[in-house]
Amino acid sequence: MAQGQFQESQSHSLLNISFLALLAGQIVSIFGDRLNNIALIELLSQRTSRFVLPGSTFELSKLALAMTLPSLLLGPLIGTYVDRVDRKKVLIVTDVVRGVLVSILVALPTFPLWFVYVIVGFLYFVNLFFLPARCAVVPELVETTQLVRANSALSVGATVATVAGFAGGGIIATASGWRFALGIDAATYFFSALVLALIQPHYSQKEKSSLKPVSFTTIRETFKEIRGKTRQAVLAPTFLVIATSVAYVLGVAIVERTFQSGTMYLGFLVGLGGIGMTAGSIMTGRLLRRLDASQVMFAGSLVSILPIGALAIAGNLEFLSLLIFVAGLAAGPVFVTSETTVQRELPQRRQATVFALRDMIMKAALMAGAWLASSAAVLMGTHRALVSLTALCAFGAILLLRPRI
Helix, strand or coil, rough: HHHHHHHHHHHCCCHHHHHHHHHHHHHHHHHHHHHHHHHHHHHHHHCCCCCCCCCCHHHHHHHHHHHHHHHHHHHHHHHHHHCCCCCCHHCCCCCCCCHHHHHHHHCCCCCCCHHHHHHHHHHHHHHHHHHHHHHHHHCCCCCCHHHHHHHHHHHHHHHHHHHHHHHHHHHHHHHHHHHHHHHEEEEEEHHHHHHHCCCCCCCCCCHHHHCCCCCHHHHHHHHHHHCCCCHHHHHHHHHHHHHHHHHHHHHHHHHHHHCCCCCHHHHHHHHHHHHHHHHHCCCHHHHCCCHHHHHHHHHHHHHHHHHHHHHCCCCHHHHHHHHHHHHHHHHHHHHHHHHHHHHHCHHHHHHHHHHHHHHHHHHHHHHHHHHHHHHHHHHHHHHHHHHHHHHHHHHHHHHHHHHCC
């Protein structure tokens, strides 16, 4: 009896084994993802003589296309499938398959570049199963009252893993080569699968067996349920992604011109933004969880977007660092609250589909933002383009995210 009471009390907190296993598996897996990104760039760099060969820059575009195309074509449909199966099994199987795919590149002595894009395409196709399953499994592991804290912890873990993966990936790929870095990446996937095997859902709902077969009709039905706070939860991260892509395309050029050797500072600034997101996510879990979700997403989006326009007048590193930190600090609550809102507002049978739809929309927004930034820079110059597009993002956020009174 005492043991049963202990297990029940553990399931009501974030200290239960299942949630800690998910957190650990996500951290290791995301670290591997970011390490993979850097290792692939190093691979392309070596194959193209450090991108000096004619047309070599297009190889990066092909890599980006291989990463985003699966989500744009199949993301929502796969989300409806994930809603119908055991999410724990999905997480484990996808990690094993991703480890095998990366191991193929490590094991083969040589291969053409088109083969890299095929493997990456399959890798990101498998990612489509992992991401919505990871988001949708959280309500099965913790009590509803703990969702904000759970998503806050997951967001902190993801941000730390991202920063460590990019920073560590650059060091490892440069010092030991892309093949060694990809070997570590494969190992992280296999290790993550072992850790995720410890998951035991506490709050699973028996809704899946009665669901209709996977179809585009299900996606249309899910679209109809995305309204009110759920609609805001999908749109808020999308505006941040657009603003981030604009900052990446135009802000990097401004940093390079302002500091002459801007690449020295880019890693520092990315890390500082990550620290801001970590602090914002912790703040959400501890201080903001009682505030209205609509207000948090609206205010956080605006405060995160507006500093990006100020990059155009950033004349010193201290001011630039402050802007990046503030943007990250405000973005953390948006992502945490967005996931929590979907988990609270929608039944479990719809959550993976909505998270897949959100991922597809965010990837499309990332590509659209990059294209708009490049085109605007040609028409009006880098600084004016940055200010104009930031203002446009802020206006869109005010128009579509403003809470209804």
